[in-house]
Structure formats: structure tokens, C-alpha cells
Amino acid sequence: MSDTHALTVTFVRDTMLPPAPPPVGERGAVKWMRENLFSTPLNIALTVVGLLAVYALVTAALPWWLNSVWNAGSLSECRQIVAASAGEGATGACWAMIRERWHQFLFGFYPPSQYWRPVLALGLLAAALAPVLFAGQKRNLTIVLGSVAVYLLVTLYLAATPAGAFALSIAVILGMIGLAQVQPGRLLWFTLLYPALCFWLLWGGSIWSPVVVMAGFALLYGVFRLASPVIGLAPGAAAGILVAVLWWLYLDIPTARALQQALPFGLQSVNSDQFGGFLLAIVIGVTGITFSLPIGILLALGRQSDMLIVKTLSVGFIEFIRGVPLITLLFTASLLLQYFLPPGTTFDIILRVIILVTFFAAAYLAEVIRGGLAALPRGQYEAADALGLDYWRAQRLIILPQALKVSIPAIVSTFIGLFKDTTLVAFVGLMDPLKGVTQIVRADINWKGIYWEPYIFVGAIFFIICFGMSRYSMYLEQKLKTDHR
Amino acid sequence: MAMATDVPKDSFRLSMLIYDTRYRSYTIQIVVLILFAMAVAWLLNNTVQNLAVRGKQFDYSFLWQRAGYDIGQQLIPYTNDSTHFRALLVGLLNTLVVAFWGCIFATILGVIVGVLRLSNNWLIGRLMTIYVEIFRNVPLLLWILLSYVILSETTPQPRDFRVTDEMAAAGEEPAASMMLFDTVAVTNRGTNIPAPLFDRGLGTLDLGFMTLNLTFWAILAVIAGSIWVNRRILASARAQQEATGDRPVTWWKSILVLFAPTILLLVALGFHLEIPELRGFNFAGGILVAHSFTALTIALSLYTAAFIAEIVRAGILAISRGQTEAAFALGLRPNRTMSLIILPQALRVIIPPLISQYLNLTKNTSLGIAVSYLDLRGTLGGISLNQTGRELECMLLMMLIYLSISLIISSLMNLYNKSVQLKAR
Numbered sequence: 085m086s087d088t089h090a091l092t093v094t095f096v097r098d099t100m101l102p103p104a105p106p107p108v109g110e111r112g113a114v115k116w117m118r119e120n121l122f123s124t125p126l127n128i129a130l131t132v133v134g135l136l137a138v139y140a141l142v143t144a145a146l147p148w149w150l151n152s153v154w155n156a157g158s159l160s161e162c163r164q165i166v167a168a169s170a171g172e173g174a175t176g177a178c179w180a181m182i183r184e185r186w187h188q189f190l191f192g193f194y195p196p197s198q199y200w201r202p203v204l205a206l207g208l209l210a211a212a213l214a215p216v217l218f219a220g221q222k223r224n225l226t227i228v229l230g231s232v233a234v235y236l237l238v239t240l241y242l243a244a245t246p247a248g249a250f251a252l253s254i255a256v257i258l259g260m261i262g263l264a265q266v267q268p269g270r271l272l273w274f275t276l277l278y279p280a281l282c283f284w285l286l287w288g289g290s291i292w293s294p295v296v297v298m299a300g301f302a303l304l305y306g307v308f309r310l311a312s313p314v315i316g317l318a319p320g321a322a323a324g325i326l327v328a329v330l331w332w333l334y335l336d337i338p339t340a341r342a343l344q345q346a347l348p349f350g351l352q353s354v355n356s357d358q359f360g361g362f363l364l365a366i367v368i369g370v371t372g373i374t375f376s377l378p379i380g381i382l383l384a385l386g387r388q389s390d391m392l393i394v395k396t397l398s399v400g401f402i403e404f405i406r407g408v409p410l411i412t413l414l415f416t417a418s419l420l421l422q423y424f425l426p427p428g429t430t431f432d433i434i435l436r437v438i439i440l441v442t443f444f445a446a447a448y449l450a451e452v453i454r455g456g457l458a459a460l461p462r463g464q465y466e467a468a469d470a471l472g473l474d475y476w477r478a479q480r481l482i483i484l485p486q487a488l489k490v491s492i493p494a495i496v497s498t499f500i501g502l503f504k505d506t507t508l509v510a511f512v513g514l515m516d517p518l519k520g521v522t523q524i525v526r527a528d529i530n531w532k533g534i535y536w537e538p539y540i541f542v543g544a545i546f547f548i549i550c551f552g553m554s555r556y557s558m559y560l561e562q563k564l565k566t567d568h569r
Numbered sequence: 570m571a572m573a574t575d576v577p578k579d580s581f582r583l584s585m586l587i588y589d590t591r592y593r594s595y596t597i598q599i600v601v602l603i604l605f606a607m608a609v610a611w612l613l614n615n616t617v618q619n620l621a622v623r624g625k626q627f628d629y630s631f632l633w634q635r636a637g638y639d640i641g642q643q644l645i646p647y648t649n650d651s652t653h654f655r656a657l658l659v660g661l662l663n664t665l666v667v668a669f670w671g672c673i674f675a676t677i678l679g680v681i682v683g684v685l686r687l688s689n690n691w692l693i694g695r696l697m698t699i700y701v702e703i704f705r706n707v708p709l710l711l712w713i714l715l716s717y718v719i720l721s722e723t724t725p726q727p728r729d730f731r732v733t734d735e736m737a738a739a740g741e742e743p744a745a746s747m748m749l750f751d752t753v754a755v756t757n758r759g760t761n762i763p764a765p766l767f768d769r770g771l772g773t774l775d776l777g778f779m780t781l782n783l784t785f786w787a788i789l790a791v792i793a794g795s796i797w798v799n800r801r802i803l804a805s806a807r808a809q810q811e812a813t814g815d816r817p818v819t820w821w822k823s824i825l826v827l828f829a830p831t832i833l834l835l836v837a838l839g840f841h842l843e844i845p846e847l848r849g850f851n852f853a854g855g856i857l858v859a860h861s862f863t864a865l866t867i868a869l870s871l872y873t874a875a876f877i878a879e880i881v882r883a884g885i886l887a888i889s890r891g892q893t894e895a896a897f898a899l900g901l902r903p904n905r906t907m908s909l910i911i912l913p914q915a916l917r918v919i920i921p922p923l924i925s926q927y928l929n930l931t932k933n934t935s936l937g938i939a940v941s942y943l944d945l946r947g948t949l950g951g952i953s954l955n956q957t958g959r960e961l962e963c964m965l966l967m968m969l970i971y972l973s974i975s976l977i978i979s980s981l982m983n984l985y986n987k988s989v990q991l992k993a994r
Contacts, residue, residue: 407976409933411938416964427615518711
């Protein structure tokens with residue numbers, strides 16, 4: 085058959101024709117626009133509306149941005165400069181206000197000569213978080229620690245740090261970079277020490293008070309290690325806690341005082357009412373996040389527990405905290421705690437606020453984690469039981485790793501919510517960046533009537549931090565994804 | 570083969586309280602209970618001592634004393650001679666009215682944004698993403714303060730609306746003009762909107778402890794009645810459809826039943842709008858809506874809408890494409906597919922987080938303090954507290970009220986959740 089074909093047809097093409105290019109409407113920008121902007125009448129209408137909106141926004145905002153003034157002493161001076169350069173009636177942003185007041189937005193009334201301390205604490209915070217966020221990944225650890233070193237070199241120089249502190253902090257960070265190459269796991273010790281270090285850096289005072297408090301934890305661990313082989317795990321832990329509590333209650337302050345007399349060393353102490361701006365927001369936010377996660381996990385486990393009393397107490401706590409607005413809890417911190425504590429007790433307002441913010445976030449986290457626990461198939465619990473694991477081992481090895489992984493996005497959005505809620509401390513008299521500082525700036529006769537600039541500045545910083553957190557959660561979700569869907 | 574038939578009877582030892590799983594849970598619970606009772610006793614004891622030190626009593630009789638302060642926005646009659654309890658009610662209603670409008674606007678905006686974010690229009694999708702990300706990642710307080718400042722500092726003064734004789738002669742326009750067919754005026758003192766008025770109102774009914782506005786309740790009753798009758802009509806139409814296969818035409822009946830009675834009642838009561846007018850230095854007539862209310866509602870709606878948009882988007886994405894394809898394979902038309910297949914499943918995913926957003930919005934109304942909006946926190950937890958000096962009583966009562974609102978909403982949510990939950994083993 086094939087032969088007859090070859091004989092009857094005079095010409096058979098034996099090479100392929102070169103492929104013709106697709107029609108103009110089916111390639112390149114035209115195709116993309118047809119598919120993504122003008123596919124249906126509705127889409128065309130939407131595109132037109134969208135373009136109009138963008139146009140309106142740009143024509144309103146662009147001249148304002150382009151006419152920005154960075155050097156001026158007051159809002160009226162700004163307006164004069166804008167009118168002189170861009171003509172009468174032109175609008176222009178007055179960033180000179182930020183230039184003059186940025187330090188209040190960042191530090192509140194923290195003494196300017198001590199700015200290096202919060203700056204250093206922030207850098208070391210990144211260094212302390214790195215071993216947790218990028219556990220055991222040498223490359224990421226080195227990148228983070230290296231950028232911290234660069235950051236510290238620049239900012240500590242700009243903040244006129246005393247030479248000794250400068251050299252010491254750079255030495256510490258370089259040492260950490262070295263350690264990251266050899267034994268990245270050991271970096272966690274720095275993370276454990278960081279809370280005391282940060283407290284001392286920010287509030288100042290004698291170095292011995294945080295050291296003595298940390299000694300309490302060392303004591304707890306020591307007693308636990310020594311006693312547990314003899315009297316068992318649970319009694320050992322109880323004995324350790326008892327010894328540590330006794331230490332903190334009775335020996336803590338005298339020891340610190342004695343050490344301070346023997347070896348006086350400390351930083352200028354800073355009062356809580358001098359804290360403000362983003363320094364305050366970050367202190368409250370980071371402490372709240374750190375402590376709310378473990379409490380939230382415990383509450384979630386308590387709520388899922390079979391023990392009636394534990395369950396009832398957890399449910400009561402969670403529902404109560406979730407049922408009232410954060411503002412009422414903050415007012416509790418500022419007005420009611422004096423009723424609930426023994427007469428004559430006073431303690432720091434920032435600490436009180438941190439405690440209640442932590443409880444607030446913990447209750448929300450507990451619900452989020454409960455969702456993760458409920459999402460696990462029952463088979464996982466049954467498998468853990470079948471392997472003969474006890475409750476805590478089953479939770480630690482089987483249940484929690486999976487439940488926490490499922491709830492990462494929701495946990496991080498709770499953290500973002502907590503960080504945004506730190507602005508509410510303005511209502512109990514603390515100076516948050518949004519209401520506290522901005523109100524002060526707007527009350528200044530020079531800057532009266534300014535509103536877009538401070539809110540855009542503060543909003544942009546909040547946006548960067550919160551958006552960064554949500555992007556990190558997406559990275560983490562991708563990294564921990566083990567299923568093959 | 571000797572089978573172990575009898576379990577060795579072990580005598581009870583004290584250490585079994587810790588190491589035997591049969592007893593351990595009891596031990597833990599008893600220890601927790603004792604610790605909890607001790608903590609409560611400690612707190613109560615401290616409170617009693619502190620009250621004694623300050624020479625204060627714990628009682629709520631101050632609620633019936635004269636409040637002595639004015640509240641700008643009042644949905645029920647209130648003067649500064651009313652009691653603190655009355656002020657509390659006014660504040661509570663102010664909280665609820667912001668929450669009500671906030672929920673409605675946030676839902677409408679959130680659903681639109683959530684659906685548009687999924688559209689295949691690239692530009693609109695990007696714009697909506699920018700909106701959601703900006704509003705979700707910046708504190709609510711900023712939006713409240715910013716909208717309040719913009720409303721009260723950039724809007725014209727009432728005198729800018731005036732047209733003097735010289736201006737009329739020269740043909741000049743005033744510096745500012747009213748919006749929406751000259752019915753709404755936004756000034757730096759507030760927003761003036763038309764007020765509904767009735768020529769032949771039904772008056773009020775005094776029940777002793779409260780007064781009822783009969784006109785309002787009559788209109789509400791007629792609307793509720795119309796909705797009920799309309800549902801009966803639809804139900805009988807469905808019954809007839811199931812019995813005979815033919816669905817009777819109902820749309821004109823529905824429209825008639827839904828709108829005619831209300832319109833007739835409004836005409837009978839002589840309903841008309843009182844439009845605000847510039848008289849002297851200020852607007853008179855109509856209703857003056859304070860900027861604190863407007864700013865709070867706008868900010869809460871925009872902020873919560875960003876979260877609702879994400880919930881709606883997630884809900885729609887959660888329904889796999891196979892569901893739509895299966896519905897098409899069964900021969901269902903697209904709108905039937907939407908109403909019978911997609912929506913019931915998407916709503917199961919959407920409604921629980923949606924209601925918790927409503928809850929958040931309701932609790933966030935307490936941020937009205939930033940713009941001096943006198944809600945529950947502003948009256949009971951603000952001025953009443955400061956005037957009477959009863960922190961403990963005011964704070965506890967306020968928490969209790971917020972808690973009851975939240976618990977009512979969340980128990981409704983749990984009921985709904987149970988009814989739609991997929992049954993697992």
C-alpha cells in the first residue's frame with residue numbers, strides 16, 4: 085500500500101514545515117491582557133474601574149510625595165517651602181517632622197546618651213532568635229549573625245557607644261559566628277541567657293540582680309539533676325522548684341546587694357515611664373510572644389485533657405479572657421491589680437501590662453492550638469498509645485509536632501495581633517508610638533495640624549514588622565511541609 | 570500451660586498516687602483544685618483587706634445615683650439627671666449600634682473584596698491584595714485615629730457652606746457644598762443627615778421603667794410580619810411544587826407583601842425627611858452624627874473587612890473543583906450549582922471564623938476611647954468610674970457585660986457549628 089502511494093504521488097514532502105508564529109492575539113502582552121484584563125465584559129468594566137482608582141490615587145499622592153520637604157523647623161515653614169518650590173496650592177509631605185522627632189518615635193523619652201543600649205538589645209535579640217528560627221542551619225545562621233554584626237557596627241558607632249561596650253558586643257557576636265561554624269546547637273545557651281541580659285541592658289541598674297535571678301534557675305536545674313536519681317523525676321522537679329522559689333523569695337535581694345557592694349558594676353538605671361515608642365512596643369510584643377506560646381500550649385492541652393477539674397479551669401480561663409476586650413484587661417492591670425495583691429505591693433506598670441498581654445495572647449493561642457490538636461486524625465493518638473508512650477512523651481514526640489505544624493499560620497497571626505495590640509497600652513498611660521508619641525508631636529505648636537506623615541511613618545514600621553512575620557510563617561510552612569499533595 | 574488467671578492483688582502504696590496511672594489523674598486534679606482554691610482565697614483576702622484599707626464597701630448602689638454628665642449620642646432618652654445605670658444602658662446601646670453597623674459594612678465589603686481577589690482580573694486581584702495586606706498588618710488604632718483626624722480636621726466649617734448675597738450676585742460658589750442631592754452636610758463638627766419625621770406619629774407608651782416609641786415598634790412589627798407572610802408564601806409554593814411539579818409564580822406576591830404594608834404605614838403616619846439647613850453659624854434640623862461614631866464605624870469596617878475577605882477567599886478555595894464538575898455532570902445549571910453545591914459547603918467553612926470576626930469587632934468597639942466615643946467603656950468604665958471611684962465594681966460589671974455578649978454570640982456559633990459539622994467516626 086505504501087508503495088503504491090509513493091508511486092502515484094509525484095511529490096512527497098520529507099522535511100517539516102517551520103512552525104508558524106501564533107496569531108498576534110494569542111501571544112505576548114496582547115494575549116496576557118486579553119486573558120487577564122479584558123476576558124469578559126464584566127472584567128473590562130472592572131479593569132476600567134481599577135485603572136480609574138489607581139489614576140485617582142496617583143494624581144492625589146504623587147505630587148505630595150514628590151514635593152516632600154526634609155529640612156524645616158515647623159509645619160508652616162514646610163508649607164512655605166512647598167509653596168515656593170512647587171507653586172501656590174501645591175501639596176507636599178513634611179517629613180522634616182520625622183527628621184526632628186524620629187528618636188521619640190523609636191525610643192520615647194529614653195535618655196539620648198543611652199540609646200546604644202536598646203539598639204544593642206535589638207541586635208542581640210536577632211542573634212538570640214536566630215538559633216531558634218533557623219535551628220542547625222549553618223548557612224542561614226551565619227547570614228543572620230553576620231548581618232547582626234554589621235548592624236551593630238554601624239548603629240553602635242552612630243549611637244556613640246562607650247568603647248568598652250562596643251568592643252565587648254562585637255567580640256560576643258564574632259564569637260557567636262565562630263561557634264555557629266563549629267557547634268551551632270550550642271548557640272541556644274545564648275538564647276537562654278538573653279532575657280536577663282536584655283532586661284539589664286534596657287532598665288540598667290546593678291548587673292547583679294539579673295545574675296542572681298538567673299542563678300535561681302541554675303539552682304533549680306542543679307537540684308533537679310542531683311535529686312532526681314535519688315527520689316524520682318517528679319519529686320526531684322518539685323524539690324528544685326521549691327529551692328529556687330525559696331532562693332528568689334529570701335536570698336535573692338540580699339545576695340545581689342552584697343555582691344553589688346563587693347563588686348559595684350552597673351548601668352545608669354532607666355525608669356519605665358521613660359520607655360516609649362517602638363522600643364516599648366517591641367519590649368511588650370517580644371516578651372508577650374515568648375511567654376504566651378508555652379502558656380498557650382499548656383492551656384490547650386488542659387482544655388483537651390480528660391481530667392475534669394483541669395479541663396474546667398482551662399475552659400473558664402480561656403473563655404473569660406477571650407470574652408472581654410483587651411482594653412478592659414489593661415485597665416485591670418492599671419486599676420484593679422492593686423486590689424488583688426497584698427496591701428502596699430506595687431510593681432512596675434510595664435511588667436503588669438506584659439503579664440496581662442501575655443495571658444490575653446495565651447488564651448487566643450490555646451484556641452488556635454486546640455484547633456491543631458482537633459485536626460489530627462484520631463489514629464495518631466491511638467498509635468501513640470499503642471506504642472506505650474506516656475502522656476508527655478506522646479504529646480512531645482507525636483501530637484504536638486504535628487498539631488503545632490498545622491496551626492503555624494494561625495499562631496503567627498495571633499502573634500501579629502499581639503504586636504498590633506501593643507498600641508493599646510496608650511490607654512493606661514504608657515507612651516506607645518501611635519497614640520502616645522504622635523499625640524505629643526501633634527500637640528507641639530510647630531507641628532500642629534500634621535497628620536498624614538506621623539501616621540504613615542508609624543504605620544509603615546508596623547507594616548514591615550507584621551508583614552515580615554507573616555512571610556516568615558509562610559516560609560516555615562513550606563519548610564515543614566512533609567505531605568505530597 | 571499455666572494461664573495467669575488471677576491478677577496479683579497489689580496492696581495500695583502511697584507512691585501509687587504518683588506512679589499508677591489509675592490514681593495519678595486524681596492526685597493531679599486534687600492538687601490543682603487545692604492550689605486553685607488557695608489562689609482564690611488569697612486574692613479574695615487581699616481584696617477584702619485592700620477595701621478595708623481604703624474604707625470602701627463593695628456594693629452597686631451607686632448605679633441608682635444621679636450621673637451628672639452628658640452623653641452626646643443617645644439612642645434612648647437620657648439627661649445628666651439620669652442614673653448611672655441609665656448611662657450604662659446608653660453606653661451599651663452605643664457599643665451595640667457601632668458593632669451592628671460595623672458588622673454589616675464589614676461583611677458587604679469583605680465578601681466583595683474576597684470574591685474580587687479570586688477573580689482572574691490581574692489588576693483588580695492585585696489591588697485587593699494590597700488592600701487586605703495593608704489593613705491586616707497595621708494596628709486598628711491607627712485607622713481609627715486617622716479617620717477621626719481626617720474627618721474632624723480636613724472637613725469645612727459650617728460657615729463655608731454659606732452663600733451670601735454678594736456671592737450670589739457675583740455667581741460664586743460657596744467653599745463647600747452638601748452631598749447626595751443637598752441632603753448630607755459633612756462639617757468639622759459632625760455629619761448632618763436627614764431625620765425621619767412623622768406628622769401623625771403614634772406617640773410613646775410609658776411603662777414606668779422605660780418608654781416605648783410606638784411608631785418605631787409599629788414599623789418594626791409590620792416589617793417582621795411582612796417577612797413572615799412572605800416566608801409562608803414561599804413555603805406553600807414549595808409544597809405545591811413538590812406535590813404537583815409546577816411552581817406557582819410568586820415574585821409579584823413577594824414584592825407586594827414585602828413592601829406594600831410598610832409603605833402604606835409610612836404614608837399613613839405622614840413620613841417625611843427633615844433635611845438639615847444652614848441657620849446662623851450651624852446646621853439645624855436633621856440628625857447630627859458625631860465624627861467619633863463615623864470614624865469608629867469606618868475604621869472598624871475597613872479593618873474587619875480585610876479579615877473577612879481572607880475568610881471568604883479561603884472558604885471558596887476550600888471547595889475542590891471536583892464538586893463543581895460533579896454538579897455540572899449532574900446537569901445542574903451554574904446558579905443552581907452555586908446555591909445547592911458550592912455555597913452550603915463554603916458556608917460551613919466560612920461561618921465559624923466569620924462569627925468570631927464579628928465578636929472581635931464587637932470587642933474592638935471599646936477602642937472608641939481613642940476618639941472619646943461614649944460606649945460602654947466610656948460611660949460605665951470611664952466617667953462613672955472616675956466620678957464614683959468604684960473601680961472594682963465598675964470594672965467587674967463591665968467585664969461581665971462584655972463577657973455575656975461574647976458568650977451569647979459564641980454559644981450561637983457552637984450551636985450552628987454542631988448542626989453543620991461533618992460527622993466523623
